[in-house]
Amino acid sequence: MTHNTRLDLNRRDLLALGTGTVLIAASPLSSHAEQADLDQARRELFGMRPVTEGRVTIKLPPIAENGYSVPLSVEVDSPMTKEDFVKRVAILSPRNPLPLISQFYFSPGSGRAKVDARIRMSGTQSIQAIAEMNDGSLWSGSRETVVTLAACVVL
Amino acid sequence: MASIRLAVPDAANVGEVIEIKALIRHPMESGHRRGARGEVIERDIITRFECRYLDELVFAADFHPGIAANPLLTFYVRASNSGTLDFTWTDQHGTAWSETSALTVT
Amino acid sequence: MKRFAGATLIALIPACSAPPAAENATEIAAEDIVSGSIFLTAETRDLQEDNFANPGYLWVDRGEALFSKAPASGEACITCHEAGLSGVAATYPAYDEKAGRVLNLEGRINQCRVTHQSEPAWEYESEELLSVTAFVANQSLGAPVSVDVSGPAQDIYEAGRDYFQTRRGQFNLSCQQCHTENWGKRLRGDTLSQGHGNGFPAYRLEWESLGSLHRRLRDCDLGVRAEPLPYGDPLYVAVELFLAARSNGLEMESPAVRR
Numbered sequence: 001m002t003h004n005t006r007l008d009l010n011r012r013d014l015l016a017l018g019t020g021t022v023l024i025a026a027s028p029l030s031s032h033a034e035q036a037d038l039d040q041a042r043r044e045l046f047g048m049r050p051v052t053e054g055r056v057t058i059k060l061p062p063i064a065e066n067g068y069s070v071p072l073s074v075e076v077d078s079p080m081t082k083e084d085f086v087k088r089v090a091i092l093s094p095r096n097p098l099p100l101i102s103q104f105y106f107s108p109g110s111g112r113a114k115v116d117a118r119i120r121m122s123g124t125q126s127i128q129a130i131a132e133m134n135d136g137s138l139w140s141g142s143r144e145t146v147v148t149l150a151a152c153v154v155l
Numbered sequence: 156m157a158s159i160r161l162a163v164p165d166a167a168n169v170g171e172v173i174e175i176k177a178l179i180r181h182p183m184e185s186g187h188r189r190g191a192r193g194e195v196i197e198r199d200i201i202t203r204f205e206c207r208y209l210d211e212l213v214f215a216a217d218f219h220p221g222i223a224a225n226p227l228l229t230f231y232v233r234a235s236n237s238g239t240l241d242f243t244w245t246d247q248h249g250t251a252w253s254e255t256s257a258l259t260v261t
Numbered sequence: 262m263k264r265f266a267g268a269t270l271i272a273l274i275p276a277c278s279a280p281p282a283a284e285n286a287t288e289i290a291a292e293d294i295v296s297g298s299i300f301l302t303a304e305t306r307d308l309q310e311d312n313f314a315n316p317g318y319l320w321v322d323r324g325e326a327l328f329s330k331a332p333a334s335g336e337a338c339i340t341c342h343e344a345g346l347s348g349v350a351a352t353y354p355a356y357d358e359k360a361g362r363v364l365n366l367e368g369r370i371n372q373c374r375v376t377h378q379s380e381p382a383w384e385y386e387s388e389e390l391l392s393v394t395a396f397v398a399n400q401s402l403g404a405p406v407s408v409d410v411s412g413p414a415q416d417i418y419e420a421g422r423d424y425f426q427t428r429r430g431q432f433n434l435s436c437q438q439c440h441t442e443n444w445g446k447r448l449r450g451d452t453l454s455q456g457h458g459n460g461f462p463a464y465r466l467e468w469e470s471l472g473s474l475h476r477r478l479r480d481c482d483l484g485v486r487a488e489p490l491p492y493g494d495p496l497y498v499a500v501e502l503f504l505a506a507r508s509n510g511l512e513m514e515s516p517a518v519r520r
Contacts, residue, residue, distance in 0.1 A: 061304045065450065065520050068466040069223035071304050080233075093221060097187045101221030104230075109213035111172035111233030117216075118223040120185070148450025150467065150520060152484030158319045180319040182469065224469035225316040 038092050038128065041099040045090050046130065049138055056089070056131050056141030067121035067147040075114040076131045076139065080106070086113035087132045095125040121147050157181065157252040161242065166259045167234035175206065178227045179244050179252065185220035201226060203245045208258075209238040234260045287426070289441055289455055289507075296511055297454040297519060305466070309518035317395060317464035317516020320471040324396025327389060335378030338393070350401040351513050354502040356414040363417045365498050366394050367473065385492035391471055395462045398515035405512060406459055408505040421503030424496055430487030436500075451520065456481075457508040458501060460517025471516060474501055 042051075059073040076086045085108045091101040104115045113131070121127070126144040133139070162176040179201070186198025204216040204226075214230045232240065237260045245251045298306055309315055331337040354365040360372060370393055371382035383390035410418040425436040439448070440456030447453075461474040468476070475497045479489035490497050 061302060063302060065302050065305060066466055068469055069308075071308070091221075096221050097185070098219055098221060100219050102219060103217040105212075105215040105217075107211075107213050109208060109211060109233055109235070110231055112231040114231060115214075115216070116227075116229035118227055120221050120223050151448035151451035151453065152480070158322055160313060160319065160322065162313050176313060178314060178316065178319065180316075225319060227314055227316070 035094045038094045038099040041092055042090075042130065045100070045103075046132065046138055049136070051130060051138040051140045053140055055139040056129050058127060058129050058141045058143040060127060060143045060145045062144075063146045063148060064121065065148055066150055067123065069118045070121050070145060070147075071116065072119045072127065073114070073116045074104070074129045074141075075112075078113045078133065080108055080111055080113055082108045083134075085110075085134050087134055089113070089115070089129055089131045091117075091119065092128045092130065093121065093125060094128075095123050096120065097122065101127075121145060123147050157244075159242075159244075159252060159254050161254055161256060163240060163256040163258070165257060166261065169234060169260055171234045172231050173234055173258075174229060174231055175240070176227070176229045177204070177206075177242055178225065180225055181244075181246070183218070183220065183222055183224045183226060187220065199247065201244050201246045203243075204228060205241075205243045205245075206230070206232065207241040207243075208232050209236060210241075234258060236260055287437065287441065289444070291510075294457075294508060294511060295455060296459055296514060296517075297457055298460065298514060298517060300452045300454050301518070301520070305518055305520070309460075309514070315464065315516060315518060317462070317471050317518065320392045320395040320462070320464075321399045321516060323388070324392035324394070324399075327393050328396055332374075332378050332380045334380060338373065338378075341377070345400055346397050347400050348404045350398040350515070351404040351406050352408060354408060354414075354417075354498055354505060356409075356412065356417075362495070363414055363498055363502055365474075365501050366397060367475075367493065368498065370394060370397065386473055386476060391462055391473060394473065395471060395516050398462060398513065401513040402515070403512050405510050406505055406508050408502060408509060410502065410506045414502065417499045418502050418506055420496065421499035421501070424500050425503055430482065430485035432485040434485045436481065455508075456504065457511055458504045459508050459511045460514040460519060462515055463517040463519045465519045467520060474504075477519075 055077040057075045060070060064070045072091065074089055074091065076089060078084060078086045080086065086106045088106065089104045092099050093101055101119050102117060106113050124146045126142050128140060128142040130138055130140045158180040160178040164173050167173050181201050182199065183201065184196055184199040188196045190196050198220065200220055201218050204218065205212060206214040213232050216228060218226060237258060240256045240258055241253065243251055243253045298309060312318060328338045350366050353369060354363050357364045357369065357372070364372060367385060367390055370390065374380045375382055428435045436456060439453050444453045444455045458474045461477065462471050464471050475492050478497050478500060482489040
């Protein structure tokens with residue numbers, strides 16, 4: 001047997017694959033954060049203190065092939081001296097089940113306020129980083145990544 | 156059981172900022188996934204990473220379920236004196252895994 | 262409705278410019294054979310090529326430790342294989358005289374466990390078997406896949422080819438239809454690969470773990486809503502042999518990183 005007629009994946013096949021997926025995709029993502037959750041997480045971490053955009057550079061790929069392990073790099077512009085250094089950086093998501101992804105703590109002994117990690121992203125979103133300096137000032141940066149969906153979904 | 160991979164220079168000049176990479180084997184089970192029978196798979200994650208240099212905390216991280224499985228970190232330390240770097244990962248149950256590395260500073 | 266926004270967006274991403282499969286092709290032309298790694302994003306390819314950060318090396322490390330450690334009732338693997346096993350994995354699956362059948366690397370490692378170490382075979386997909394397989398496969402990193410399908414392996418090769426070319430599952434799709442006839446085209450957010458096994462055991466982001474080629478084949482069968490075969494099934498070994506022969510000449514990449 002075996003030599004089947006050749007098939008070009010057409011709209012109907014894609015729909016067939018898609019239908020299965022949409023139903024499945026609905027369950028694991030049944031709870032996810034909204035912008036309001038991100039804002040609340042931010043208030044819990046930093047109160048109502050003003051945040052200025054700038055000094056924080058986030059690198060994320062423009063497109064990630066899935067959200068299981070997306071390379072994140074965050075760097076804060078700081079001399080990292082005893083007088084002037086970054087204390088911590090919080091990484092926040094508006095779409096993951098939990099808005100707070102991670103917090104990184106630095107010291108003058110760090111020498112450089114830069115950290116690379118790999119994060120989970122449940123869908124296309126703009127990740128925000130908020131840096132707290134030793135003088136208490138808060139700075140932020142953000143970056144968007146498009147998270148694509150896999151061809152085949154396996155339960 | 157835990158496998159750890161560290162990339163740390165063993166020598167540096169005074170004042171030099173060295174790059175450190177630390178990778179640990181861990182599922183970082185988020186607590187948001189469901190098993191084949193629809194049951195929620197319980198959360199099981201590393202919650203804290205610390206790097207001490209000459210017994211002083213120089214870099215740390217709090218992990219939440221948004222950190223990918225088998226967490227990898229790249230960060231920096233400014234070399235001051237010869238001594239040890241200690242790396243510790245602690246999970247939500249308080250279990251800890253550690254590694255040490257010696258740094259010669261000239 | 263939010264979660265559907267992503268799917269809509271994906272549909273709008275234009276198909277990438279990979280070469281189309283030749284009309285009615287049942288085989289990929291030799292000059293068109295490419296590894297699955299070319300369909301990855303640059304970031305994921307970088308992770309594969311970083312032999313520190315590639316998480317697959319956590320298993321390779323473990324495999325190396327197991328390879329050097331004597332089990333309770335026998336000698337360590339390294340006692341016989343002191344010079345290492347460079348290039349060996351690239352020749353598997355292979356017909357084994359002693360077993361009288363085709364063995365893949367996992368099967369060959371377990372044969373050593375049982376006959377030379379008097380130890381029980383490791384369970385397929387166990388931590389130990391995956392780790393040692395990854396360690397041995399990694400010693401062929403960069404070597405060209407070179408399996409032999411002549412002689413007694415011929416029938417097994419053909420059984421594997423039949424499996425690959427047979428439509429199955431609720432979607433009624435064969436492996437061939439995606440991975441030979443339509444590779445390079447977009448399916449949702451992915452680009453269809455050619456379905457080679459040269460990177461396995463591989464670290465799949467979706468698994469968040471290292472896994473065997475049989476785990477990947479099971480996922481493919483499940484993907485078309487077919488009943489997957491059990492791990493280590495002789496028919497999957499046959500498919501593995503067919504896939505390896507189909508990719509002869511491609512560089513070994515284990516532990517590769519895949520989506």
